[in-house]
Amino acid sequence: MRKFIKLSLLFSFPFTIFSCNDDDRILGNDQDVIGQPEPTEITGFYLLNEGNLGSNKASIDFMDLASGTYSRNIYSTANPEIVRSLGDVGNDIKIYGSKIYSVINASNFIEVMDLKTARHIATIPLENGRYLTFSNGKGYATSYAGPIVADSNSPLGKVIEFDTINFNISREVTVGYQPDELEIVENKLYVANSGGYRYPDYDRTISVVDLNTFTETNKIDVEVNLYRLKKDSEGDLYVTTRGDYYQVASNLYVIDSKTHQIKKTFNIPVSNFTIVGDYLYYYSNEFSYKTFSYEKTYGIINVKTEQLVSDRLIDNPIVEQIQTPYGIAVNQFNGDVFITDAGNYVSDGFVYCFSKEGTLKWKTTAGNIPAHIAFIYQ
Numbered sequence: 001m002r003k004f005i006k007l008s009l010l011f012s013f014p015f016t017i018f019s020c021n022d023d024d025r026i027l028g029n030d031q032d033v034i035g036q037p038e039p040t041e042i043t044g045f046y047l048l049n050e051g052n053l054g055s056n057k058a059s060i061d062f063m064d065l066a067s068g069t070y071s072r073n074i075y076s077t078a079n080p081e082i083v084r085s086l087g088d089v090g091n092d093i094k095i096y097g098s099k100i101y102s103v104i105n106a107s108n109f110i111e112v113m114d115l116k117t118a119r120h121i122a123t124i125p126l127e128n129g130r131y132l133t134f135s136n137g138k139g140y141a142t143s144y145a146g147p148i149v150a151d152s153n154s155p156l157g158k159v160i161e162f163d164t165i166n167f168n169i170s171r172e173v174t175v176g177y178q179p180d181e182l183e184i185v186e187n188k189l190y191v192a193n194s195g196g197y198r199y200p201d202y203d204r205t206i207s208v209v210d211l212n213t214f215t216e217t218n219k220i221d222v223e224v225n226l227y228r229l230k231k232d233s234e235g236d237l238y239v240t241t242r243g244d245y246y247q248v249a250s251n252l253y254v255i256d257s258k259t260h261q262i263k264k265t266f267n268i269p270v271s272n273f274t275i276v277g278d279y280l281y282y283y284s285n286e287f288s289y290k291t292f293s294y295e296k297t298y299g300i301i302n303v304k305t306e307q308l309v310s311d312r313l314i315d316n317p318i319v320e321q322i323q324t325p326y327g328i329a330v331n332q333f334n335g336d337v338f339i340t341d342a343g344n345y346v347s348d349g350f351v352y353c354f355s356k357e358g359t360l361k362w363k364t365t366a367g368n369i370p371a372h373i374a375f376i377y378q
Helices: 074-078 317-321
Strands: 031-033 042-049 059-064 069-071 090-096 099-104 109-114 120-125 129-135 138-143 156-163 169-177 179-185 188-193 205-210 215-221 226-231 237-241 251-255 262-265 272-276 279-288 293-302 307-310 325-330 337-341 348-354 360-368 370-377
Touching: 042 090, 042 360, 059 074, 059 090, 059 360, 090 129, 090 370, 099 129, 109 129, 129 179, 138 179, 156 179, 156 188, 169 179, 169 188, 169 205, 169 215, 188 226, 188 237, 205 226, 226 272, 237 272, 272 325, 279 325, 325 370, 337 370, 348 370, 360 370
Parallel strands: 179 226
Antiparallel strands: 031 069, 042 059, 042 370, 059 069, 090 099, 099 109, 109 120, 129 138, 138 156, 156 169, 179 188, 188 205, 205 215, 226 237, 237 251, 251 262, 272 279, 279 293, 293 307, 325 337, 337 348, 348 360
16 A cells, blocks of 8 residues: 555534624534634634545535634535535645635645635646645646556656636646655745655656746755655755655655755654744654554654754653544644544544643544644734
8 A cells, every 4th residue: 555655645503714794604514612712823724634535535624723613524514516525635735815725636626715714716727736835926736747546657747836816827847756745945946756656766856946937957866755845944955755665764854955965864754744943843654564564753853953852742642542643733833733643544533732841732533534734824
C-alpha cells in the first residue's frame, strides 16, 4: 500500500459561522459544543477531511473558537443543491482573502467557497491536483497532470497560476514528476517533486520557477520522493522526503533559497510539520517495508538555530492514543497544538487540541481521514 505514495493517500438548528445576516446563515445537522469559548486573533478553523479514494467522502468541518462549537460536514449543508457533495479526496485547503480554496484531487478540480458561509462560488479544473499557495492576487496549485495510477511512464507534473477574482487559469509551467507542496520566496516559486508514481525511479528535485516569466529556471537536487515544503521567516526552505520505504529513510532538510544549497540534514523522520514563529512542530509516522510496521515520533525544532529542542511535541501521555497522526497545526497566538488522527483510514477520525503546556483541551470526532486545517483570522 505504501510502496508508492498514498494515492490520494447532535443538533439540528441553524448556526452562523460569523456574525452575519440571515442570508449568510447555513444549517448544521451535526455539531457539538466541545470546549469553552476561547477566541484569539484566530476565531476558528476549517478542517478538510480527505476521504478514501473512490468513496466520494471528502468533507469540511468547522471549529468556532468563539463558541466552542464543532460542526461537521458543513459543505453539504451549505450547498444542498450540489448533488456530488464536495467530491473525491480532499488534498489541501487554504484561505485567501474572503474565500476558501480546496483541492479535490480525484475529482480533478479546486473548489472555491465563500469564507463566511462555505457556499460554492466556482470550480477551477485541475487534473490530479495536490497543493496550493497564494501571492499578489494569484493562486498557484500543483498537478500531477495525469491519471491516478502508478506508472513508470507517468508524465511530468505542472503548476497552474489562476486569478482569485475571475478564477481563470492564466499560466502554467511544467516542473518535475508528481509535484507536491510548493512555496513562494520573494519572486520565485519552489516545488517539491516526488516522482512517487514512478517507483523505483523517484524524482529528487525542487523545481525553481521564476514568477515573472513563469518558467522553470533551476532544479535543486535533494533526495528521493520529496513531499512537504515550507519556508521560515528568513526564507529558508524546509523540505521532507518520504524516502523509498526500504533503504532511504524519511528525512528533513533545510535549503538556502539564495544559494540553493542544502544547509543542514537533520537525519530525523518527518511526515508533516508546521512552522510558527521560530519553531517547527512535526510528527512522523514512518512506514518501512523492512519491518512492515510504523514508528511514530514527534518533536520541535528551533528554525533560527536549526537545532532540535525537543523530541516531544506534547508532554502528555494522551498523545500515545493517537493511532495515525495525519495533520498538524499550531495557534500562533496562544500556542494551542492541533493534531488530527486518521485512525484506521476507514472509520471517522479525530481532532485533538492541546494547550502549549500539554493539557488536553478537547477531542472530537471528525470525518474520514481528517487532514488539513486552515485558520480564520479576525
